[in-house]
Amino acid sequence: MEASHVAEIETLFQAVTSGDFTFRISDDHPLSNSANHMMQWLDQMQLKELKDKVELTMTGFENTINMAKLQQLADGVAQRTETMASATEEMSITVQMIAEQADKVGCQSEQAKIAVDEGSQSMKQVFDVIHATTQQMDNVTDEVQQLASVSKEIDSLLTTIQKISDQTNLLALNATIEAARAGDAGRGFAVVAGEVKQLSHQTKDAADNIVEKSISIQKSVAAVVARLSEMSETVTNASSIVETTQTSMDTIVYNMQQVDESVHGMHHATKEQAIASTEIAEGVTQCHADAKVMDTQANQSLNTTDKMDVSLRADLQEFSELKITNAVIQLAKSDHMFWKKRLMDMILGRGSIDINEVTDHHSCRLGKWYYSNGQAEFGNCASFKSIESPHTDMHRLAKQAVSKFNAGDIAGATQDVDAITPLSAAVVKGLEELEQ
Template identity: 30%
Template structure:
């Protein structure tokens, strides 16, 4: 049995050796592949033509080719694949090229069933060629065909495994991204809190509107009473104005009487002056008469007996003159007294007249003021009537506002219920997505460092999500469930056996502190919640969110720096 060159499958990873051993591939198998290659290589173009000729009959595959490549490029790729296959040498480079094919198939969404069917078609073509060319040596033909089929099966396993892993990882990351987006729907808590405040405000508004309504009714009652009082006051004021007008007329009449009285007293005073003048004349006459009587008495005395009768007459005349003088003096005194009294009377009458004038002016002013008061009271009464009407309108508005506020209150409670139900449904959806996400880890998907960092993002966003829903009363979280930063998936990777270039990177070193804070504040939030310290739990959640943002940012930077 000849071979073109030696083969060695010892220089590969242990997992690959196990897979080859499971398929029964050994050095002898590869030797038969190399021998089969001598038969198949001249028919390589025939194999390629038959392969793509069949693929192009399938519309779905034709569309994939048109979108991602060309037939010429694919023929070149197939040529390289067959040459590597014919060499019958399995090393890390061989395994890597098959895995690359699996990555490409996953990227362009070529399903496993289509690939397996097409790959079987290729193996079938090679088997037919071997059967046709080796029919004279059926045993050797069977050994070659069997070896080719084994190696093709290994290729198929490598490609499909990578395809499935990449597809599952794609599903995993799609679910993770969807879960991350769902987790970002964290405004429901703010909505519920806002609705709580709105309901409280609605209660406050209802209380205030009740007080306002009571005040408006009280104002309306007061306005009604004031309006009634104003009507009574207007009537009383009207009556008072009539009385004042009558009093004003009477005072004016009194003023006129006083004016007449002053005139009459002035006339009397003039008459007194006139009498005084007459009395003065009489006094002068009396004095002259007395003087004449005295002279007559003197002459009678001189006449003696003959003048005695004349003397008697002269004495009588003198006596009469004296009495007249005394009477005139008495009259003068009386007139003087009368004049003084008249002067005082005139003065008093004038003062009284002035007071009457003032009273008249005051009465007129009072009348005007009363008229203004009546007008003001009437206007006030009208205003009170308007107030009463307005208060009725305000009462209607307040009632309408109260009804609307009651409706807002009811809608707020309903909306809050919907918000809580929405939050619960979103949480249930996120829980289901997390369950699906975790199911991928149970099928032993191989995660490289870059994949694990990406998964860790969702892991730590979920802690914030759990605490968030705990505060909403949707999810129960026990403090014992909160792992440490060393026990979580990221922690096990972080403190595990990593390449030195990763551990020496600044980004890697920056991750430890905020990662530790995420777990610390998650536990603290749960403990505060268990102690019914909602404010403390809210504060811990805020710090958890801050630390989580830092962790996500560092993980994103670390993910970008890692090689696949």
């Protein structure tokens, strides 16, 4: 074997020792060919192991990210169910208060219904009394009217008596005159005439007195009639008011019955609601307990993957120090997954990221390769070109998410991290197509 071949083989072994599995001997010596085959095999084996590591990393971290989301959801469920439990307890107390209030309202409604019934009965009695009073007033009015008629008849009789008295007085006067002419023979007649005259005067005085009293009676009767007319009108108005009030009372009675039925229905509903609230409270409490268990389990799983993260990072760091064909594609895939996990840990409060740690799309491992060796090797490939846009957007969103999170905008940061997932998938898809 020539010294030059020996030197080439020594260089090859030095390359293997330094971790360069891309080194090949340039001459066509059989031993060189065997050595190159060996190096190619080692290169493929290292690449396969790297792929396996990366696939394990990606699969494991995808599961970790899903578990992280599950833990986030479980924590959210636990918080919400805790709030719900408190709200449900308050609701149960409120329902109980409503049920108790419904009982009180039911009692008050029943008492009010009784009072309204009694009031309705009283109004009916008042109406009956007013109706009877109206009839009595009509009877009294008729009697007074008859009294007025009799009084008028008395007036007519008194007028006749006054006429007779005047005539009697005139006759007595004539008799006295005639008795005086008769002398002694007419003295006895004169005495009788005098008595008749005196009786006539007394009758006239009595008739005048009766006339005065009759006039007074007629005035009183007229006043009584007028007063009775006013009273009758008042009673009629009172009767109308009582009728209206009675109608209102009947409406109130009907409404009170409706209220009573509603209160009983509400009471029944609140009883059922109280039972349902208790069941809900028990269910929410169980959900809260389950969510806490799920949260604990997810957190334990994340702690385990954190340890795996350290180990995988160390392994991949060792591979990054080796020279393996297309190793940068595999390492770029793992870099994406590591960053996705870091961002998810940040959202969950399991880690922090300084804004200066987030480089632009030119400075990461993939970016450095993409705009140098990758451009030279795959520049005309469609899959290669498809990587640039989502890769650029990924870095922009990652920087934006970290900035928002550090500023306290957790919701905005979460939204940006979620938007990275399809972009990361597009980048990984393009890299996998380049491998083929």
